[in-house]
Amino acid sequence: MVMGCGMAKSAPRVNKFERAMRAALLIQRWYRQYVARLEMRRRCTWNIFQSIEYAGEQDQIQLYNFFGxxxxxxxxxxxxxxLISHIFRENGICRDIEWERYFCYKSVDVPDVYPGPHLNFPMTFCEASKLVEAFKHQQQLHSRYVLQLLGETWRLLKILPNVNHVSTCHTxxxxxxxxxHGQLEDLLLIFYKNGLPSSEKPYVFNGDFVDRGKNSLEILLILFAFLLVYPNGVHLNRGNHEDHIVNLRYGFTKEVLGKYRAHGKRILKLLQKIFSWLPLAAVIDHKVLVVHGGISDTTDLNIIAGVDRHKIVDILWSDPMAQDGCMPNEVRGGGCYWGPDVTQDVLARHNLELLIRSHECKQDGYEFCHNRKVLTIFSASNYYEVGSNRGAYIRMGPDLVPHFIxxxxxxxxxxxxxxxxxxxxERSALCALREQLFVHKSDLICAFQQYDPKNTGVISLKHWASAMEEVLKLGLPWRVLRSQLVSSTKHGLMxxxxxxxxxxxNEPKAELSNASILETMYKNHSNLETIFRIIxxxxxxxxxxEEFRQTWKLLSSHLQTEISDEAIADLALSMDFNKDGSIDINEFMEAFRLVDLSAHAQEGGGGGGGPRLACCVEGGTST
Incomplete structure (x- = not known):
């Protein structure tokens, strides 16, 4: 009786426990599905950003090859x-004594009211750390010190080898x-967490110091300063963005000219020279190769050590791939894709254990591939958008085991x-993607019509996805993105x-009589700006x-299209808002900036309405 009563009384408690367990399992399952959906959205967003970025780089290299x-x-x-001969003049043509004159700073006076840091040379740790503090507080270095620092850096780089050999020790x-990429806050955070460079804390910085971010020059000056103080402890590899043609497209040229109006042109010329003298690789303890992009099936460190480092492509632009082999990197337009077999061969041939490279943004800041023989490290956090990725750096001791921060x-x-x-x-990525859809509008119409031979005005979602990829060639999961880009469908048709x-x-204030030129301008916005800045x-x-006409003639030659002089003249007149006979490049490019109206409506409290893009003419000062 007692036992029976006890069992009867415990039954409700068991049922209550089971219900709680079931509820916990349901919550756990729901949460896992929720996280999985978020991860799928995050990866899709990542693919959009990266595909658009690489398409831009492919455009840039094609333009570069066209100039060549x-x-x-x-x-x-x-x-x-x-028109373009000046950009291909070899830096080596000038004798060193002529370049010394370019770097001369003595004629540039520092006024008494200058509030920024004063530097003394030769550089010391104190001077370099003073520079870090000044930039942390958004102070600007006077052009006299910039020129002096660049001159000292050039003299040091000239005597450095193509491949630096770096040693660790037990201490x-x-x-x-x-x-x-110009993100000074990331460099400052690295120094805060890891310490400033010194003899006891050596650094390797693996290229792409500049472009895209707003503080590229400050990053360069800090790195050059510590290089001068610790030439055996600070090692700078060249990246694909340490190139004056790339800088015309991705912002560094504009940054320097905006910050140094009086001496910006001279500073850019000197940086062009310095970039061409940056080392190409570093080898740690004869076992770890550090290079910006990667390798190919012809990579030989002995050849790299003796090559003219003014002309290098493969090791600056290449990316690893999952399958064996080596093929041209058609996604970026330069360098190659190389597989695990190539990694194995190159490492074995040079008795190496690991290849460390950068060049690709990774969501976690780093990523292994090729059986953990290739390691990508990327130190610019929030690269595409706030929250898009972490940055990371590596600490490596004598055991050569990488530790990630x-x-x-x-x-x-x-x-x-x-x-x-x-x-x-996700919102930022979709906005960028909608811009791509707009600039390819005519091509998309033609592609859709191929799937609509009876001219019904509707196509299947499958055909929509096929046409999107045929035109944009971004390698995106269009069926997954359909719900984000297509507002309504009926019976599987759109x-x-x-x-x-x-x-x-919306029509811009400037009246353009030739719609095809307008579309060409949108589609080749970055190419136009690059050519503008070259001219x-x-x-x-x-x-x-006249320069405007020459710009369009170059672009039409590059695109292999015909644009009449009359159409170009009409466009030039419509762009000359103040009627002074010349065109402000920056205002011109800003005037035709694409604006996502749906995003603006949401910010202002209005409704959505789909991905409508507007062409706005906005005033503003040139930088």
């Missing part, structure tokens, strides 16, 4: 060749940093929940004409109508 073709095949007297570790420099990011972070980056109308633009040889920010 003009130099090789056009006669010396041809107008097209003359110290070496720190390896990847791309920084991850971080995110943005306080805003640390305050966001996972859902908020994913949502923010009205592509309505969808295209959603991508229409603007004095970096004045202004080009004449």
């Amino acid at each position: 073709y003009l130099m090789e095949h056009f006669t010396p007297a041809s107008s097209e060749r003359n 110290k570790e070496i720190t390896i940093c990847g791309d920084l 991850q971080y995110q420099s943005s306080r805003t990011c640390r305050e966001l929940t996972l859902r908020q972070s994913v949502g923010r980056t 009205d592509y004409q309505d969808w295209i109308r959603e991508l229409s633009i 603007d040889t004095d970096h004045s920010g202004l080009i004449s109508f």
Whole structure:
């Protein structure tokens, strides 16, 4: 009886426990599904950002190759060749004594009211750390000190080898940093967490110091300062963005000219020279190769050690791939893709254990591949958008085992929940993608019509996805993105004409009679700006109508399209808002900035309405 009563009384407790366990399992399952969905959205967002970035780089290299073709095949007297000849003049033509004159700083006076840091040379640890503190507080270094620092750096780089050999010992570790891309806050955070460079704390910085971020010059000056203080403890590898043509497209040229109006052109010329003398690789303890991009099936360190380092592509632009072999890197347009077999062969041939490279943004700041024989390190956090990725750096001791330190420099990011972070980056990625849809509108219409032979105005979602990839060639999961990009469907079909109308633009204030030129301008926005800045040889920010005509002639040659002089003249007149006979490059490019109207409507409390993009003419000062 007693036992029976006891069992009867415990039954409800068992049932209550079981219900609690079931509830916990349901919550756990729901949470796992929730996290999985967020992760899928995050990866899709990542693919959008990276695909658009690489498409831009492919465009840039094609333009670079086009310039090279003009130099090789056009006669010396041809107008097209003359327009761009100055960018291909070899730095080595000038004798060192002539370059010394370029670097001369003594004629530049520092006024008494100058509030920034004063530097003394030769550089000391105190001077270098003073520079770090000044930039931390957003002070600007006077151009006299910039010129002096660049001159000292050039003299040191000239005597450095192509491949630096670095040694660890039992009392110290070496720190390896990847791309920084002008994000000074990331470099300052690395120094805060890891310590400033010194004899006991050596660093390898693996290229891409500049472009995209707003403090590229400050990063360079800090790294050059510590290089001068510790030439055996600070090692700088060249990246693919340490190139004056790339800088024209991705912001560094504009940054320098904006910060140093009086001496910016001279500073850029000197940096062009310095970039060409940066070392190409570092080898740690004869076992670990550190290079910015990667290798190919022809990589030989002995050849790299003796090559003219002014002309290098493969090791600056290459990326690893999962399958064996080696093939041209058509996604970026330069360098190659190399597989695990190539890694194995190159490492074995040089008795190496590990290849450390950068060049690719990774969500966690680092990533292994090729059986953990290749390690990518990327140090610019929040690269695509706040919350898009962590930055990381490596600490490595004599055991040559890499230890990773991850971080995110943005306080805003640390305050966001996972859902908020994913949502923010997703909105930014979709906005960038919608811009790509707009600039390829005509090509998309043609592609859709191929799947609509009866001209019904509707196509299947499968055909929509196929056409999107055929035109944009971004390698994106279009079916997954369909719900984000297509507002309405019926019976598995979409009205592509309505969808295209959603991508229409408002007419700009400048009246353009030739719609095809307008679309060409949008599609080749970055190419146009690059050509503008090449033709603007004095970096004045202004080009004449004739230079404007020459710019379009170069672009039409590059695109193999015909644009009449009358159409170009009409466009130039419509752009000359103040009627002074010249065009401000920066204002011109800003005037045709694409604006996502749906995002603006949401910010202002209005409704959505789909991915409508507007062309806005906005005033503003030139930088």
